[in-house]
Amino acid sequence: MQNAKDTFYEILRGRLAALNPQRTIVVRGTVRPGLLVDENELLTSVDLPDCFRLDWGELQVDGEGALPRVTMQCVLAYETAGTALNGGMDRGRLLAAMDEELQAAVRMCPQFAAKMNYAGLANGTAAVSMSTNIWWGDSVFGKTVVKDDRLARTATVAVMSYQETGEL
């Protein structure tokens, strides 16, 4: 499952960065594309605005086939206060722009990719392609939530993969 999670993050990050290279975040002094995996970052009490924060939600395993089929809910949270110099009056438009970017990145063809094993990166070796693919559905958008001066939304994407033998 971890390989499917890692692969989906890498694919989505690349697509979002290609769609809008200006959407970046600064994490510990380094500029990155505007997508981060919450569980891989240091704990913080601050929700970064104007970027996508990825969490993994519900998990289902279907053991009927030759390989267990795993369905994971990818939860993407994002929020914006708009442009400060505009008094935040464009926050609705900026949230809509983030909706569109996410929608476009998720729906971009193909909606599948070869599952990769990134464990080697810890030792300086390259990621390895695995035998099966991951694939995913369309984004399901939640309602707009007002968080103080910010507008926030959560979208979910169902990400599916086959659990290969011996895989984490």
Next chain:
Amino acid sequence: MAEIAKDGVLRLAETQLRVAGGRMVLLRLAVPAVPGDDAEQLGLATPEFQDRPFGPVVFERADSITTLLVSAETVQALVGSLAYDSADVLFETAVGLAIDGVLYQIVDSTASQASGEAYCYRLTLRRPMR
């Protein structure tokens, strides 16, 4: 004249914290991330940490939520030497405060001001779950 008054307030805050039994703790900071390092972004590699002496500090109360006072002089020295944009950025990006071997998370920071200048910071800390 205003500069002298500002220095006076800063020193007064520092002195009062020392007199009130202020002690040193450690501010834990993560070293800057490696650009383009997927291993860190995927949680495969953890960043290195550095502990900076931080104090004198005084605890306002100790409970599940702990509040701590630290002088602006101490904070400004760190912000300047580590090239942070502001005290807020320093506290938001810090991993936490190591106090007697326990790492507290910084939940909130508020500056107390006199004549528009911060002389003391109040940090709200959260003790880790056991």
